[in-house]
Amino acid sequence: MPDYPSLFDILGPIMIGPSSSHTAGASRIGSIARQLLGDTPVRAVITLYNSFAKTHKGHGTDKAIVGGILGFGPDDERIRDAFDHAKRSGLAWDFAFVGDLSRFHSNTARVGLTGKDGGTIEVVGASLGGGRIKIQEIEGFPVDFQAQLHTLVVIAEDIPGSIKQISGVIAEEGVNIASMYVSRTEKKANMVIELDQPITASSMERIRTLTWVQFVRLVNPIVEGTSRYEK
């Protein structure tokens, strides 16, 4: 709990039951994966770990994740029939279950998506309780964000000045950077930048067209089912 919790950390979230961690949080992980794909998903390969793997059925974790991938919020009653909706909208899905993997949080899911234009993404997320989640891995890069703010995710060649250029585009819009997290593998860098407001499509385009940028997405917070106020 933060120092001054909102009353709506006490009342709410509004959500599809039965479990804020195993249902509401699970759907959120699916939704984030969809946003990171940036396309309509046609295929999903989902691995559930630990408690998710063991108790998914009774909690509807599987339906909630598929619902999230279809773009349903955690309070969307279509989640209950997510498999029917998936069939109708041409999304094929597969589940695998790994009972014990201590390296992962007890409620973890790996979501691999393929879009109708052939693009793919792989995301690992954990459900922390109370509907909150944490994204822990994108395309094999370790990351750490809760998607409570607008989050810019960039994968780029690790060239000098890359961070400065991207933060420059954001600063030009007058948008505040709330936090920035950079991880590196050989020659590649992954930046996760949390913003107080979204940046415009044209700024996104400017970042996308930088020659050394390979992937950029803006993940919007999922407002439904949280203590956030409607704008």
Added chain:
Amino acid sequence: MEFQLLSEIADYCRSTGKDMAQAMVDYEMKHRGVTREQVYNNLKRILLVMEESVEQGLTQQVISPSGMLDNWAKKIHDANVNTLGASLKKAVARAVAVGEVNACMGKIAAAPTAGSAGIMPAVLVTMMDEHNVPRQRLPDALLVASAVGLIFAKNSSFAGSEAGCMGETGSAAAMGAASIVYLLGGTTEQILESVGFALKASMGLVCDPVAGLVEEPCTTRNAVGVANAFVSAQMALAGLRSLIPADEVIQATREVGELMSPRLKESGQGGLANTKTGREIQKRVFRTEPQK
């Protein structure tokens, strides 16, 4: 406006001449930078979902995927042999209704958690339908409930894994009791007394859901939780004092939560989850393959 204790909220009410609901509006506006209207809009959204979930559980077919729950709310509502007065019987049916809707992947508002989501809606709908409280007063009753929840969250825990079920259905019963006292014109002091009573009755309640599902015993604990809320409110409104003040009772729930074995806190290793029948149900539920 730090509000670490219920007595601090009561002091604030005394010095400003405001009631507890308005104290919470002040708190939220100050710490979130929102308007009164935004706060009330959010409360109304939650109330709407609460009312709908009660209605659904009492009118629609609700059988949980595990098969453990089977239209229990309707059975209580329509029972021929009764031990309770009409008002409390309906309250109990309403609490169970929301529990069933939750288990069946319906839409609910956690208050404070999904597992305990039946108690507040049952209290509020019953105050409206059986005690002639106008709907316009319900947002303020929710604010009073949130005050209790806020102080409980700061000094104890809503997590079954930390405070057992006293953190979930216990805190919800205390929130419910407070809103009943408020709606029936009780004083701020009486609201605090009702919180003390409700939490004392829940002290040490373990979290032991069978097969890890929010069904057994959660649903019937919501039923008993709503009864606890009405009984505690009745005692406070009659002028009884909780000899241990509410804030100290909350402190005690934290201590008791810490002293409780981890096996009794949502681990599935103790209590009802660990009974012969509980284990059998668990095997049956988990044997089934994932749906395609």
